[in-house]
Amino acid sequence: LVPRVVGMSIPRSSDMKAWSIFVLAHFKPFSTSHRLLSEHESVEEAFQAYDFSPQSRKVMLNWESVHECEDERD
Numbered sequence: 001l002v003p004r005v006v007g008m009s010i011p012r013s014s015d016m017k018a019w020s021i022f023v024l025a026h027f028k029p030f031s032t033s034h035r036l037l038s039e040h041e042s043v044e045e046a047f048q049a050y051d052f053s054p055q056s057r058k059v060m061l062n063w064e065s066v067h068e069c070e071d072e073r074d
Contacts, residue, residue, distance in 0.1 A: 010022065010063045010066065010067070012064075012067055013060075013064055016044055016047075017043055017044065019047075020043045020044050020046070020047035021043045023047065023052075023056075023060060024036055024037075024043070024046055024047055024050065026056075027050075027052055027053070027056040027059075028046075028050050
């Protein structure tokens, strides 16, 4: 399963800050009353602390595979 993101490109995992916020926004539930980041937490800290499901990890690996295919094509 490789979900296609419409309207923007998927950041590479090598850009840790962009990757972390992108992945958290996709897989960590949040709302106006339940913030994505705690008040004194960095994006990277939130990413490291969050327990991603096996399905979420699979999707993340597939997103990285898309980048690898694009790199090989170029």
